[in-house]
Amino acid sequence: MTPTVVISRRGADRVRAGHPWIYQSDILEAEVESGDLVRVREERRRGIGWGLWSSQSQIALRMMVVGSSGSLGSEKDEIDERALFESRLRQAIDYRATLAIDGTACRLVHGEADRLPALIVDKYGDASGEYLVVQTLCQGMDRRATLIVELLREIVRPRGVLARNDPKVRRLEGLDERVDLLAGEIPETVAVREGDVTFQADLRRGQKTGLFLDQRENHVVAASCAAGRALDAFTYNGGFALHLARRCSSVVALDSSEAAVALTRANAAANGLTNLEAREANVFDELRELEASGEHFDTIVLDPPAFAKNRAAVGRALAGYKEINLRALRLLASGGHLITCSCSYHVDESTFVAVVTDAALDARVTVTLVEKRTQARDHPVLVGVPETHYVKCLVLRKLG
Numbered sequence: 463m464t465p466t467v468v469i470s471r472r473g474a475d476r477v478r479a480g481h482p483w484i485y486q487s488d489i490l491e492a493e494v495e496s497g498d499l500v501r502v503r504e505e506r507r508r509g510i511g512w513g514l515w516s517s518q519s520q521i522a523l524r525m526m527v528v529g530s531s532g533s534l535g536s537e538k539d540e541i542d543e544r545a546l547f548e549s550r551l552r553q554a555i556d557y558r559a560t561l562a563i564d565g566t567a568c569r570l571v572h573g574e575a576d577r578l579p580a581l582i583v584d585k586y587g588d589a590s591g592e593y594l595v596v597q598t599l600c601q602g603m604d605r606r607a608t609l610i611v612e613l614l615r616e617i618v619r620p621r622g623v624l625a626r627n628d629p630k631v632r633r634l635e636g637l638d639e640r641v642d643l644l645a646g647e648i649p650e651t652v653a654v655r656e657g658d659v660t661f662q663a664d665l666r667r668g669q670k671t672g673l674f675l676d677q678r679e680n681h682v683v684a685a686s687c688a689a690g691r692a693l694d695a696f697t698y699n700g701g702f703a704l705h706l707a708r709r710c711s712s713v714v715a716l717d718s719s720e721a722a723v724a725l726t727r728a729n730a731a732a733n734g735l736t737n738l739e740a741r742e743a744n745v746f747d748e749l750r751e752l753e754a755s756g757e758h759f760d761t762i763v764l765d766p767p768a769f770a771k772n773r774a775a776v777g778r779a780l781a782g783y784k785e786i787n788l789r790a791l792r793l794l795a796s797g798g799h800l801i802t803c804s805c806s807y808h809v810d811e812s813t814f815v816a817v818v819t820d821a822a823l824d825a826r827v828t829v830t831l832v833e834k835r836t837q838a839r840d841h842p843v844l845v846g847v848p849e850t851h852y853v854k855c856l857v858l859r860k861l862g
Contacts, residue, residue, distance in 0.1 A: 464540060465494040466501045467515060467523060474504035477511070477525055480846035482574050484513065484523035492522075496636075497605035499526065499541060512541055514579065514602025518636040524579035524600060547606065548613050550578050555617060558840050565656040567663065568840045569675055570594070570618070575842040575850050579603070583614065584671040586663055588653045591621035595671035596644065598627060601635050611644050622646030626671050641666055657682060659704045661729055674701055676837040677765065677803070680855045681705045683835060684801045687857065690760025693752075693793070695745045695786065700726035700738070702763040702801070707735040710761060715740045716748055746782075749789035760798040762790045770806035779806055780817050787821035791829065796862035799832070807852035814854045832857040 473488030484502070494500050496517040502510040502525070513523035526546065554576040558568055571583035580600035586593045594614055598604040604627070611623050623645040632639055651662045656678055663672035685705040694703035697715035703726060707713045715726050715738060726740040741748070745766070764786050769779030787802055794800055804814045811834070822829050836843060837853035844850045 464501050465498045465515070466503060467492045467494060467513070468503050468505065468507070469510065469523070471505055474510055477502075477528055480844075482513075482525040482528075482577075482579055482844075482847070483521045484525070486520050486522045489522050497601035499543060499602065514600060516601045516635055519600065519634045521600070524574070524602065526577065526579070543606070544609060544613075547578075547609060548617075550576065551583075551610075551613050551617060554578065554583075561839050563678075563840065565654070565678060567654040567656065567673060567675055568678075569838075570840075572841050573599075573850070574847055575844040581610065582671065583610075584675060585618070585620070586652045586654055586665060586672060588655075590649070592618065593646075593648055593652060593665060594618060594620045594623045595626050595665050596623060597629065597671065598625070599629065599631055599635070601637065604632075604635070604637055607644070615645060620646065622648040624648045624665050626665070657705070658708065659729075659733055661699060661701075661704075662725070662732065669698060674698065676805075676841045676853050677701055677855075679838045680801070680803070680835055680853075683833070683855075683857065684761075684763055684799075685709050687799045687801075687832070687859075688761040690795070690798070691758075692761040692763070693759040693790075694763045694765075695749065695790070696764065696766040697726050697740065698722050698765075700729045700740070702765060703738055703740070704729055704733055704735060706761060706763070707733075707738045711737065713738045714759075716743050716745050718742065718744050746785060749786060749793065753789055753792050757793060758795045759793055760795050762794050762798070762800045764790055764800070764802040766803070766805075768806040769804070770808040773808050776806075776808050779809060780813070783809070783814065783817045784821045784824075787818050788825050791822055791825040791827050791860065794827075794860045796860055798860050800829070800856075800858045800860065802856050802858065804854045805852055807849055809854070810848065811851070811854045815856065818856060818858070828861045829858045830861065832859050 468491035470488040473484045498515045511528040513525040554571045566587035581603045582597040584595045625642040628639045654663045665672040688706045688709040692706045692710040692713040694715045703715035723740045723742045730738040769782045770776045835855035
């Protein structure tokens with residue numbers, strides 16, 4: 463018998479409004495197993511669609527197919543899982559092929575925005591071939607990892623597939639945190655090209671799946687308006703700094719991680735950039751010290767890690783964002799550009815703009831908004847699902 467879950471009217475309205483998540487509080491009946499692909503019905507037994515069931519997460523269902531029971535067939539019909547997953551994967555990968563990405567790394571599958579909830583697939587390529595890194599972040603996707611890898615090998619034909627299932631979010635699903643080689647081979651590092659810059663990506667141990675691919679297009683925009691002396695705060699592996707160094711007379715890159723600073727220095731050397739200085743420092747303290755010393759920069763980038771990991775942390779996060787933007791605006795020379803980012807999805811764009819506005823008022827400076835940006839196009843935002851819009855990037859210019 464087809465596994466079925468009955469949800470409340472509130473849950474059904476949420477799905478019809480375009481959001482693919484159903485919470486435990488909206489589950490009325492469920493006799494299903496962890497990770498099942500289940501038929502979803504509302505209180506009146508009308509079919510809503512099909513979703514992946516989680517027995518532990520507060521997100522009990524992640525919708526895969528939305529439609530009436532008539533469009534999905536009779537009660538005896540089953541979903542052809544292989545056909546469904548193959549179709550979704552091909553659509554996602556084909557879309558990336560249309561983007562003409564100037565680089566050898568990109569996101570092939572971006573979870574809910576590709577109608578493959580809680581599934582991430584990133585591609586990294588170098589002279590030796592292409593490698594895939596996969597994350598299955600809910601019970602349903604984790605249970606289908608073998609199918610997903612089989613299909614990816616057929617479609618992409620990579621040299622290797624790695625599972626980076628070490629994000630803490632898997633704990634909410636009752637899943638363990640681990641890194642596994644699923645197919646082929648994965649080298650110690652992959653030399654990834656991003657425009658005219660090359661990065662060494664450590665797929666096993668690097669941040670996220672190896673690199674922050676979501677800022678790729680913002681790196682280019684930052685470089686396009688960069689000039690003079692530049693400061694890149696929270697640099698990680700030099701993502702912004704290396705691009706700035708090709709346009710600026712000098713770049714100071716800051717990070718609190720000794721390993722990140724070493725990586726930035728290595729990347730600078732590999733790209734032949736001698737005008738980049740990487741320093742290990744607490745960015746908050748360093749910004750205050752630079753201001754006290756009377757330093758000024760013509761270009762400043764702020765790209766901190768997520769300050770708000772949950773809603774309870776939003777208040778402290780907003781204070782942190784205001785502090786670093788206040789200091790940066792005071793350090794910025796007249797006519798210079800500040801590129802300031804937030805990747806906290808608990809802080810929406812309007813709130814982030816308001817914080818930066820308050821920082822400018824307190825700094826007693828006038829700025830213009832040159833551009834609002836978000837994550838790269840291979841990390842699409844699903845309309846109506848604010849959780850998929852997590853990168854906010856503002857390009858500002860300080861007036862004299």
